[in-house]
Amino acid sequence: MRKISESTVRRLSLYLRFLEQCAPQKITISSDELARLGGTTSAQVRRDLLAFGSFGRRGIGYPINDLASRIRGILGLQRQYKVVLIGAGRMGSALVHYPGFRERGFNITAVYERDPKQIGVRWSGLRIRDVGSLERDLKRDSVDIAIITTPVEAAQDVAGKLVRGGVKAILNFAPTKLAVPEDVVVRTVNMAAELESLSFSLARGGIGHRE
Amino acid sequence: MRKISESTVRRLSLYLRFLEQCAPQKITISSDELARLGGTTSAQVRRDLLAFGSFGRRGIGYPINDLASRIRGILGLQRQYKVVLIGAGRMGSALVHYPGFRERGFNITAVYERDPKQIGVRWSGLRIRDVGSLERDLKRDSVDIAIITTPVEAAQDVAGKLVRGGVKAILNFAPTKLAVPEDVVVRTVNMAAELESLSFSLARGGIGHRE
DNA sequence: TTCTGTGAATAGGTTCACAGCT
């Protein structure tokens, strides 16, 4: 089984969403159909799917259910994930209440915050905890993924606590590069940079139309 | 002046942030230093900067202020942008109050919502308007960028209104591919897909450590 | 005929390595 690139992973997420939206009576789907839905080419779709073994049928297409569960396997979505969130601001609130996470098996089980005024407040049943107890809590029972929604100044410090607590995957919304050991994966979502990429495109018919 | 790739644009955003954080007495910065800050290589930095003309000085480095304003030029950040947001949910609230946007010249000037209970509510001085008047408002005075934070079912419909209202750039937080004309740029931020990319990495020491 | 699987060709992005300023 070959190496799978980051852009392929991103597209697999997309394909999975489309497969799950298919009418239940529909049995198979062609690479061409998936390509139209996802805004790529059929060759691209076939290459992506080939990256983890071939099981489409020539002349027919791909069996929808098999393909979906195969993609879930690749993306590691057959299991549940324990997620904690640090930073009980507006962005934290938006993410805690985002239904798409739980649907995919990402369960936010704790929220941490530094501001004493926020500690103890409940967000739909989840009591906001003191970030001071984060490291201890992580050592007591471990979590899979952490989401950082703190102000930028606090982010690296929090990342340190997470790493020491054994967290191996971090989704970071603070606009900074986090220094972490080799075996920890970080994805940074930088809202301002997203807008900047749009202003770049406006300034010169640049990157073009990319979805 | 050559074509600039999407990944270069993303890195330029990063570089700009670092340049702005430099101590004011610091005059120049080397590609090596920028590389360390941004987690790339010096060769990569030099290539990125070369994409829009050479004005570093051999043996010295790049003049910080010049470089910063040149990058601002490339990214189209010398001007102000008028931005509207559609969908006054928690994510909308998080973005409206995010200080990083205004700092960069992205001014959210109106918020639209479908739910009548929300219409008229004020978010730090901004009165939430009926999405029914969106298209008319856009035609009266145009905006540069729109941010969609509606539920996924409403997103395509809103995108249609935006396009008819002359908006040429859309930042989309609904997990769906928006169909828009060629001359409209869309960037979709898919939160669930970000987590899926992390679960993929956890499932197999996959993509590796990418910042 | 339809639609996958895949080698080969192409394009695109990154790294190397070194000439040339300061």
Add this chain to the structure above:
DNA sequence: AGCTGTGAACCTATTCACAGAA
């Protein structure tokens, strides 16, 4: 010596085009 600018090499991703199975 220090550090940029840049051709060339390299590596990775995408597209082409067609053989082969249903």
